[in-house]
Amino acid sequence: MKTRILGLVALAAVIGAAINGLFLVPPDLNQGDAQRIMYVHVASAWLAYASFGVTALAGIGYLVSRDLRFDAVALAGAEVGVMFTAFAIWGGMMWGRPVWGVYWQWEDPRLTTTALLLALYVGYLLLRRLTDDPSRRAARAAVVGLIAAVDIPIVHFSVIWWRGLHQGPTIGDPSKLLHPSAPLLFVMALLAMLGAFTLVWTYLMIRRYQLARMEWRLEDAARRDRVSAARRAASASAPLRAAQPEEPAR
């Protein structure tokens, strides 16, 4: 019930922040209306990285405690996270085309790091899908989640160094928004979107966690049924075999 209320509040917040970002906030002097994309792009990226952190930490929690509830949290983080990562990349591309003239820039550390983040998440989810045993799945996922999380800062720094002496994009560095000199209205719009997305994220995480727990209970029940059915079949045929006369040796 409380979650449902959260969901409705989140919905209202998103609608409000979107209306603000799309219509109420003025366009940027340099980037024009494309600036509006930044609000959803940055908010998505923020939550993508946060989700990743949750997955990694929950994985550690599982390895330490062997409590599968941690694994459910990790799974929720990964699935919700891969969605926000895809959004972040999409937003980045939609922003890049009008502002840079291209959909993709290798020198932008955020874009390339986020693309790698997507690859890492997808790998994580595939790994989970290919492992059936719950505790094995949780352990493998935890290791991968941890290694990937450790890798991300390394990727970020190495791409920044990679850019090195190249001039960054001249107009429209996405991080301009976070600069202390950014116009207040823009910062407020970003914070509003960030807040709304965080509410959405929380709602989705809770629901995905609940779903994981329920589906696992169903999985366990199905597995137990299969095992007992197999046992019954085995013991049912045994007395029959015993009753059959031995074949006379020739």
Add this chain to the structure above:
Amino acid sequence: MNDLRRGLSVALAIARKDGISELRGRQAAGSTIFFAALVLLLFGFALGPDSRRLAEAAPGLLWLAIVFGGLLTVARLHQLEADDGALEQLALYPVDRRAIYAGKALAGAAAMMVLGGLLLPVVAILYAIPIGAAWLPLLVAVALGAIGFAAVGTAYAGLTVRMRAREVMLPLLLLPIVAPLLLAAVKATTAALGGDPLGELGSWLQLLLAFDVIMLIVGAGTYGFLLEE
């Protein structure tokens, strides 16, 4: 202190065992080296015949070949034991998991250093790259890259060796992780070959070293959980 010494001797024993298997040739180590050289040849067909373009691309192509060879190497070092059921035995030994990891990673790193070292002359010839005085920083880059790749690769190989679709899962999981390694190694190689005009060689080697240390720590810490399946 005693534990450390025991751990070290276990690690060395495992590394030696793997090393001997590699050298005996039953492990197809030679085939991997040949495969990597073949990849370099094929790149020539894909990107040539303009020799200037190939020369510019050479560092990247070298490291791609090392990475592809590395994938086969780390997988191989776990595969034989998995096939024989020896991994379960290994998991039962009352020995520090980190020592087992260290031994396997050491073997993997050594194998990849050999691979990289042998590919250097191949690259020099195929892409007309004069190596000359740069051989020392190049070997350092190869060594650091090999250690880093083996550090994560050993952990992921242990993870995927008993999985369905393991042939695709290992590269799928490992390649995004080694992206910064690849980046740094290529940059270091380029800098070394060009006489390091911007003085960036040191920074890139340091990044490689940081990657190595971090991944060795994480790999050692998590390997035990993978064995205990």
Add this chain to the structure above:
Amino acid sequence: MMDAGFVIAAYGVILAGIALYAALLVRRLRIAREALLRNNPVDEVR
């Protein structure tokens, strides 16, 4: 402005994606809840 298309594409896909995912989750939750209740009529499902 020319950029309007990109802005709409950005917001549209992202917001629709969130809505779709949420709807999918709610639907799967309902199915799971019903399945659990069928298996264990006495159990309280959380």
